[in-house]
Amino acid sequence: xxxxxxxxxxxxxxxxxxxxxxxxxxxxxxxxxxxxxxxxxxxxxxxxxxxxxxxxxxxxxxxxxxxxxxxxxxxxxxxxxxxxxxxxxxxxxxxxxxxxxxxxxxxxxxxxxxxxxxxxxxxxxxxxxxxxxxxxxxxxxxxxxxxxxxxxxxxxxxxxxxxxxxxxxxxxxxxxxxxxxxxxxxxxxxxxxxxxxxxxxxxxxxxxxxxxxxxxxxxxxxxxxxxxxxxxxxxxxxxxxxxxxxxxxxxxxxxxxxxxxxxxxxxxxxxxxxxxxxxxxxxxxxxxxxxxxxxxxxxxxxxxxxxxxxxxxxxxxxxxxxxxxxxxxxxxxxxxxxxxxxxxxxxxxxxxxxxxxxxxxxxxxxxxxxxxxxxxxx
Amino acid sequence: xxxxxxxxxxxxxxxxxxxxxxxxxxxxxxxxxxxxxxxxxxxxxxxxxxxxxxxxxxxxxxxxxxxxxxxxxxxxxxxxxxxxxxxxxxxxxxxxxxxxxxxxxxxxxxxxxxxxxxxxxxxxxxxxxxxxxxxxxxxxxxxxxxxxxxxxxxxxxxxxxxxxxxxxxxxxxxxxxxxxxxxxxxxxxxxxxxxxxxxxxxxxxxxxxxxxxxxxxxxxxxxxxxxxxxxxxxxxxxxxxxxxxxxxxxxxxxxxxxxxxxxxxxxxxxxxxxxxxxxxxxxxxxxxxxxxxxxxxxxxxxxxxxxxxxxxxxxxxxxxxxxxxxxxxxxxxxxxxxxxxxxxxxxxxxxxxxxxxxxxxxxxxxxxxxxxxxxxxx
Numbered sequence: 001x002x003x004x005x006x007x008x009x010x011x012x013x014x015x016x017x018x019x020x021x022x023x024x025x026x027x028x029x030x031x032x033x034x035x036x037x038x039x040x041x042x043x044x045x046x047x048x049x050x051x052x053x054x055x056x057x058x059x060x061x062x063x064x065x066x067x068x069x070x071x072x073x074x075x076x077x078x079x080x081x082x083x084x085x086x087x088x089x090x091x092x093x094x095x096x097x098x099x100x101x102x103x104x105x106x107x108x109x110x111x112x113x114x115x116x117x118x119x120x121x122x123x124x125x126x127x128x129x130x131x132x133x134x135x136x137x138x139x140x141x142x143x144x145x146x147x148x149x150x151x152x153x154x155x156x157x158x159x160x161x162x163x164x165x166x167x168x169x170x171x172x173x174x175x176x177x178x179x180x181x182x183x184x185x186x187x188x189x190x191x192x193x194x195x196x197x198x199x200x201x202x203x204x205x206x207x208x209x210x211x212x213x214x215x216x217x218x219x220x221x222x223x224x225x226x227x228x229x230x231x232x233x234x235x236x237x238x239x240x241x242x243x244x245x246x247x248x249x250x251x252x253x254x255x256x257x258x259x260x261x262x263x264x265x266x267x268x269x270x271x272x273x274x275x276x277x278x279x280x281x282x283x284x285x286x287x288x289x290x291x292x293x294x295x296x297x298x299x300x301x302x303x304x305x306x307x308x309x310x311x312x313x314x315x316x317x318x319x320x321x322x323x324x325x326x327x328x329x330x331x332x333x334x335x336x337x338x339x340x341x342x343x344x345x346x347x348x349x350x351x352x353x354x355x356x357x358x359x360x361x362x363x364x365x366x367x368x369x370x371x372x373x374x375x376x377x378x
Numbered sequence: 379x380x381x382x383x384x385x386x387x388x389x390x391x392x393x394x395x396x397x398x399x400x401x402x403x404x405x406x407x408x409x410x411x412x413x414x415x416x417x418x419x420x421x422x423x424x425x426x427x428x429x430x431x432x433x434x435x436x437x438x439x440x441x442x443x444x445x446x447x448x449x450x451x452x453x454x455x456x457x458x459x460x461x462x463x464x465x466x467x468x469x470x471x472x473x474x475x476x477x478x479x480x481x482x483x484x485x486x487x488x489x490x491x492x493x494x495x496x497x498x499x500x501x502x503x504x505x506x507x508x509x510x511x512x513x514x515x516x517x518x519x520x521x522x523x524x525x526x527x528x529x530x531x532x533x534x535x536x537x538x539x540x541x542x543x544x545x546x547x548x549x550x551x552x553x554x555x556x557x558x559x560x561x562x563x564x565x566x567x568x569x570x571x572x573x574x575x576x577x578x579x580x581x582x583x584x585x586x587x588x589x590x591x592x593x594x595x596x597x598x599x600x601x602x603x604x605x606x607x608x609x610x611x612x613x614x615x616x617x618x619x620x621x622x623x624x625x626x627x628x629x630x631x632x633x634x635x636x637x638x639x640x641x642x643x644x645x646x647x648x649x650x651x652x653x654x655x656x657x658x659x660x661x662x663x664x665x666x667x668x669x670x671x672x673x674x675x676x677x678x679x680x681x682x683x684x685x686x687x688x689x690x691x692x693x694x695x696x697x698x699x700x701x702x703x704x705x706x707x708x709x710x711x712x713x714x715x716x717x718x719x720x721x722x723x724x725x726x727x728x729x730x731x732x733x734x735x736x737x738x739x740x741x742x743x744x745x746x747x748x749x750x751x752x753x754x755x756x
Contacts, residue, residue, distance in 0.1 A: 224600060252659065
């Protein structure tokens, strides 16, 4: 039985998520927006019966059993933790800081019967599902190098807001880099042990952000991750070097490419398509084309994310539909999802890359095991 | 009047160079090989009237006024310096170390009337000539980021030799990375002030290199350069970030891509073709196709190098042909060539990247101004 859904957020992802949910048979019961006006406007547009700017109104809504949180990073932790406390299943965008991510992990551990996943849809994109499978089957031999690059137009909103602020989770590293950190760990079965990176903000002001306001979030970032042993025990990625290049000063382009190179061949996902080449083979082969699928390309939601979101919503349907209780779910269909623990790891890597960009040195990735004492500065 | 040419080397570059020289009207008078047998074999194949394994026999050859040195890095310095001392013009591959490069600079300064250029043919490739011109004209606006990547099959020779040895100038960084360091400095008009890099040798042994022998040279290399002010006064590249990714574990592929991104647009050279896109424009435009030109694609000589070599030989012809003396030359046609000073800079960057890979830290690029005391360890 499919649960009723409450959606947090009125941005572009929330806007594409609602039709995807409905396409799989979910009822979207309630919408939360930062302001009453934003909530009303999108609820009317999408025909959602209830809207509010009070988060409790959605969380306590009796018809809402699954909460999808696609809002700015500084707000996710608070709503996700509260939703779990109220007993709702949660799909949630990344947090703003590792401390917030840790609090989400604590809540998720406390309610293990509730679904709590980070909404990194790239893991569900068929090209990456196939890439992971082929890696496990040894298509590339011993994995050596992963190289990911995303180029695109500015990530800044039309008006000044969190996207401009590094400390609020804005910038290419936090917004896009984090999805790649998660994906590369998922693909290789290994985690970064040391990272090195460089962040830049080339565009500090534009037509919309001017005067005393300045952008502090990065629009260019590259980082390297040295991968260590796996948490999951499945990993063959120990010793692998990952490089990630992000550039959001390239209007008109959208390049999303992830390449894995090993001793026997390589795999490359370009956009939503997967290509492979075995050493000694006859050049590159198309392993998986874009199947089209639901959803049109939408401004601000790149195709790999859109397609992945579609597959993730399908997986959610599979997890819920055979269940009698509308809050219970099967683990199998969402087993590949990013957990809150993964979210904490990703956030830890992001912060280590930022530290490295300041220090100029390789920084260790040490995942928090205890919440820092909030009184440490007293 | 075109000078007679003596060619050092029997490798793939020497093999394609000879027909290119002849195509422009140069007479190739003498060939040097490491062994008598290698020299004889290639001289017979190419119909070169004189061959030897004694370097003096070429350098002192009365019909040789231009010496082209395409041999392994540890031998270049000795022959280049001697050639200049004997009064011959020199086109020379890179040296093995910064100390060697410094000795070459000293010799070049001592004989300013002689031609002394480093044979980095990429500078002459029409795509890069056009890219440099467009950068100067402001096509990309304010330059922000350069991103170069070269992927290809193994650089190792069939048998154990200098290509396997880091200290002898083997490896992707020294062999290919150095040409990109030179090119990026030429394109941006700026020089690296700090670098950070990571080198790896994934393939330590193969069918030909086994037993107690191991490859020490890198087959994967990733480095970043932060560019500072220009030596030439022309530079707009101060503050630019350059990233270079080299991977030579990709048999069957050859990817050679150099992208420059600025505030108003971008330029990308893919192989020998140049593409551009202005922000707000209608997508990418082909700015310069591959004109074909002389020379076929040859194993081990990637097309951008081959085409560049063809253009460089044309420039050499233009420099020499209007002169009455067969040793005199006009500076204009070869003004864009890499000088021995540039070669020293490049070698300094290469060594700083290697240092960084060991230390894990950003390393400063400090070009030698004095030869290190050879007795410093006594």
